[in-house]
Amino acid sequence: MFQQTIVIKPPYSFQRLLHRLEFHPDPQLRIERESNTLHRAFRVGGQPVLVSLRFDGSVEEPLLHINTHAALTPARQAELLKLIRHSFSTDVDLAPLYGHMAENERLRLLAERFRGLRFLLDSDLFGSMVRTILGQQVNLAFAAALTDRLLTLAGDVLEDEQGNRYLAFPTAEAVARLEIPQLRELQFSQRKAEYIIDFARAVVDGKVDLERLQSMTDDEVIACLTPLRGIGRWSVECLLMFGMGRPDLLPAADIGLRNGIQLVYGIDEKLSEAQIRSIGEAWAPYRSYVSLYIWEAVGAMRRGEWQTDI
DNA sequence: GGCCAGGCTAGCA
DNA sequence: TGCTAGCATGGC
Numbered sequence: 001m002f003q004q005t006i007v008i009k010p011p012y013s014f015q016r017l018l019h020r021l022e023f024h025p026d027p028q029l030r031i032e033r034e035s036n037t038l039h040r041a042f043r044v045g046g047q048p049v050l051v052s053l054r055f056d057g058s059v060e061e062p063l064l065h066i067n068t069h070a071a072l073t074p075a076r077q078a079e080l081l082k083l084i085r086h087s088f089s090t091d092v093d094l095a096p097l098y099g100h101m102a103e104n105e106r107l108r109l110l111a112e113r114f115r116g117l118r119f120l121l122d123s124d125l126f127g128s129m130v131r132t133i134l135g136q137q138v139n140l141a142f143a144a145a146l147t148d149r150l151l152t153l154a155g156d157v158l159e160d161e162q163g164n165r166y167l168a169f170p171t172a173e174a175v176a177r178l179e180i181p182q183l184r185e186l187q188f189s190q191r192k193a194e195y196i197i198d199f200a201r202a203v204v205d206g207k208v209d210l211e212r213l214q215s216m217t218d219d220e221v222i223a224c225l226t227p228l229r230g231i232g233r234w235s236v237e238c239l240l241m242f243g244m245g246r247p248d249l250l251p252a253a254d255i256g257l258r259n260g261i262q263l264v265y266g267i268d269e270k271l272s273e274a275q276i277r278s279i280g281e282a283w284a285p286y287r288s289y290v291s292l293y294i295w296e297a298v299g300a301m302r303r304g305e306w307q308t309d310i
Numbered sequence: 311g312g313c314c315a316g317g318c319t320a321g322c323a
Numbered sequence: 324t325g326c327t328a329g330c331a332t333g334g335c
Contacts, residue, residue, distance in 0.1 A: 024316095132316095133317095133318095135316060135317090136316085136317040136318065137315065137316090137317045137318080137330085137331090137332095138315060138316095138317090138331085138332065138333080139314080139315035139316085139332090139333065139334070140315080140316065141315090141333075141334075142315080142332060142333050142334085143315090143316085145332095145333085146332095187331080187332065187333095188331090189330065189331045189332075190330080190331085191318080191319080191330065191331085192330095192331085195318085229318085229319075230317095230318065230319085231318085232317060232318050232319085233317095234316080234317060234318085235317075235318085238316075251316075253316090253317065253318095254316045254317090255314085255315065255316060255317085256315080256316040257316065258316095259316095260316095295316075
């Protein structure tokens with residue numbers, strides 16, 4: 001058993017995270033609303049560990065209580081804490097972002113409306129890349145269904161004392177052992193099946209060194225991964241944002257972001273990728289977070305939770 | 311039934 | 324270099 005409390009850099013809005021999770025389901029998370037707690041399995045030292053995360057305090061004084069039933073060595077404890085800090089973006093300083101967004105009326109309203117919203121990052125790069133590939137072109141609900149099926153097929157299953165089941169994301173080795181027909185049965189397209197198995201085998205073979213990506217610039221990571229079949233620029237940009245937490249990415253090919261920019265900026269005509277990048281230049285060096293807030297805005301507008309007349 | 315989803319590849323000019 | 328058909332499926 002291991003317990004620890006993390007002081008999160010304010011502001012942090014757990015309610016915004018929960019709200020986002022309603023529309024961006026994560027098959028790995030179990031949400032316990034009444035106690036502000038998330039449960040999920042993290043892979044620590046290669047082994048899946050069940051972790052409870054209880055959010056406490058307030059948006060301006062946020063705390064996170066971590067609890068595991070399994071005993072962990074000090075090294076594993078440190079590894080888990082690092083994973084959690086990364087996943088929940090607990091150390092990101094939003095003040096410079098908000099200062100930047102305050103200079104533009106449209107962005108200022110976004111920052112105000114979604115104050116405390118942060119990225120929930122993937123806890124491993126392999127899983128992040130696979131989820132991104134599964135998310136190509138299809139809607140988010142179907143992408144989540146495919147992820148769930150892959151987890152059930154190849155992931156590690158943990159169970160708590162209440163009988164709740166948790167799935168740890170499969171390792172590259174486990175996905176590399178899969179064959180295409182197994183995934184086709186689960187409604188994966190031929191291409192998605194090929195792409196993720198090929199990627200897993202490249203990781204296992206050492207043709208792709210995920211650890212080495214950490215020391216590369218964004219452009220170097222893009223240049224390194226886009227030669228792989230099934231991985232285009234959008235996918236690497238998503239890996240950099242949602243897997244590595246890099247702050248200044250703009251996935252201009254993203255249909256949701258494109259729609260969001262049109263809504264937020266009140267533009268009627270369809271924007272080209274070049275136009276999106278041009279608009280986004282003003283958001284540097286915080287393009288990832290502005291993108292997140294725009295994604296959130298387009299969802300809120302579509303659901304009728306928010307409207308703005310700017 | 312048509313169109314759209316947090317795209318990518320291969321083929322072609 | 325730039326454009327486009329085809330891919331597979333679910334939801335509205």
